[in-house]
Amino acid sequence: MNKIKKLYDKYVLGTYTRQDVCLVKGDGVWVEDSEGKKYLDFFPGWAVSGTGHRHPKVIKRVSEQLEKILHVSNNYYNELQGELAEKIIKYSFKGKVFFANSGAEANEGAIKLARKYGSPDRYEIITMERSFHGRTLATLTATGQDKVKKGFAPLPEGFKHVPFNDIDAFISAVTDKTVAVMLEIIQGEGGINVADAEYIKKLNRICKEKDILLIVDEVQTCMGRTGKMFAFEYYDIEPDVMTLAKSLGGGMPIGALVVNEKHKDVLGPGTHASTFGGSPIICAAALGVFEAIEEDDLLENVNSMGEYLVLKIEELKKKYSMIGKVCGKGLMIGVKLDIEDASEIVAGCVKEGLLLNCTQKNILRIMPPITVSKENIDTAISKLSTVLEKL
Numbered sequence: 001m002n003k004i005k006k007l008y009d010k011y012v013l014g015t016y017t018r019q020d021v022c023l024v025k026g027d028g029v030w031v032e033d034s035e036g037k038k039y040l041d042f043f044p045g046w047a048v049s050g051t052g053h054r055h056p057k058v059i060k061r062v063s064e065q066l067e068k069i070l071h072v073s074n075n076y077y078n079e080l081q082g083e084l085a086e087k088i089i090k091y092s093f094k095g096k097v098f099f100a101n102s103g104a105e106a107n108e109g110a111i112k113l114a115r116k117y118g119s120p121d122r123y124e125i126i127t128m129e130r131s132f133h134g135r136t137l138a139t140l141t142a143t144g145q146d147k148v149k150k151g152f153a154p155l156p157e158g159f160k161h162v163p164f165n166d167i168d169a170f171i172s173a174v175t176d177k178t179v180a181v182m183l184e185i186i187q188g189e190g191g192i193n194v195a196d197a198e199y200i201k202k203l204n205r206i207c208k209e210k211d212i213l214l215i216v217d218e219v220q221t222c223m224g225r226t227g228k229m230f231a232f233e234y235y236d237i238e239p240d241v242m243t244l245a246k247s248l249g250g251g252m253p254i255g256a257l258v259v260n261e262k263h264k265d266v267l268g269p270g271t272h273a274s275t276f277g278g279s280p281i282i283c284a285a286a287l288g289v290f291e292a293i294e295e296d297d298l299l300e301n302v303n304s305m306g307e308y309l310v311l312k313i314e315e316l317k318k319k320y321s322m323i324g325k326v327c328g329k330g331l332m333i334g335v336k337l338d339i340e341d342a343s344e345i346v347a348g349c350v351k352e353g354l355l356l357n358c359t360q361k362n363i364l365r366i367m368p369p370i371t372v373s374k375e376n377i378d379t380a381i382s383k384l385s386t387v388l389e390k391l
């Protein structure tokens with residue numbers, strides 16, 4: 001561990017704060033560090049390893065592709081990109097897909113699409129306070145949190161932030177320059193805030209009336225995390241644009257921009273590109289993720305295990321008064337704690353062999369792999385309880 005840390009200290013840019021752990025192996029809901037210690041991973045790779053680490057179906061697909069070819073440029077066809085796009089469309093809405101490599105890139109594509117669509121008269125994009133859309137210049141501008149913007153001025157023009165779940169604020173922000181609204185149906189970084197059904201319904205109606213693009217950022221909520229393949233399915237809407245990343249690749253880097261039928265030709269030849277986007281080795285992994293969800297009935301597992309996890313947290317709440325509101329959907333759970341800073345709880349859990357996250361300083365974010373079992377949840381709750389006991 002010391003040797004590993006030394007190399008980071010000397011050669012890796014210090015943009016992250018890290019726990020003092022080097023993870024070297026992963027298998028399902030479990031990971032192991034360089035000292036051989038095992039952890040139950042209830043925040044796998046910031047939701048990237050949503051189907052668990054090294055899911056057998058992902059490994060199988062990737063291994064088969066390894067024997068053929070790793071990368072094919074987008075000047076040629078590859079065997080898998082169309083197959084993956086068809087899968088995504090089957091579960092979302094009629095339209096077409098562009099492949100990128102990350103969530104920020106997918107959102108950058110969505111922003112470009114909106115600008116192109118509105119050009120030259122309409123360019124304003126409304127986003128939500130407490131949202132998170134990425135760290136590129138345009139996506140950090142779209143993000144409704146000042147901490148990601150500090151020091152990066154001048155920022156691109158044309159973004160407006162409004163409070164989430166506040167339809168009047170949205171209506172007041174719309175002008176004849178508004179071309180799109182971009183939002184997370186459930187805010188992740190913002191503290192697991194779920195959109196109200198009535199709010200989304202009205203937002204959708206206004207968008208359709210005024211020809212404003214409805215862009216949903218499902219980078220964190222996609223691939224069954226909330227109990228449906230995509231979180232927008234809980235609402236009676238059809239987005240114009242949806243962005244995906246994180247768990248879509250089962251541990252491999254991918255982003256996707258999904259565009260509905262009406263807007264599928266806005267980005268034509270030469271308007272957008274990505275060298276790595278949609279490479280066959282990555283598409284193979286994503287196809288493995290779809291197979292896992294379909295063949296192992298994982299959406300059903302998310303719903304039953306989500307309920308069980310919330311039940312167990314509610315039980316803990318009776319014992320520990322610092323536990324406040326529990327929110328979320330499926331296996332995307334936020335637990336508000338009545339303390340200033342929950343980072344010592346996260347650190348305590350690491351010691352106990354449980355990996356979790358905390359966001360907005362005092363909200364525990366619990367997002368186990370969607371393959372999680374009752375037994376795993378019991379183990380996690382017992383570890384968390386040990387940590388709370390010691391406080």
Ligand SMILES: *Cc1c(COP(=O)(O)O)cnc(C)c1O
Binds near residue numbers: 104105107184219245
């Ligand atoms: C993580 C995240 C992003 C950014 O994704 P990257 O792959 O880190 O660029 C964008 N939107 C949401 C909702 C996210 O959770």
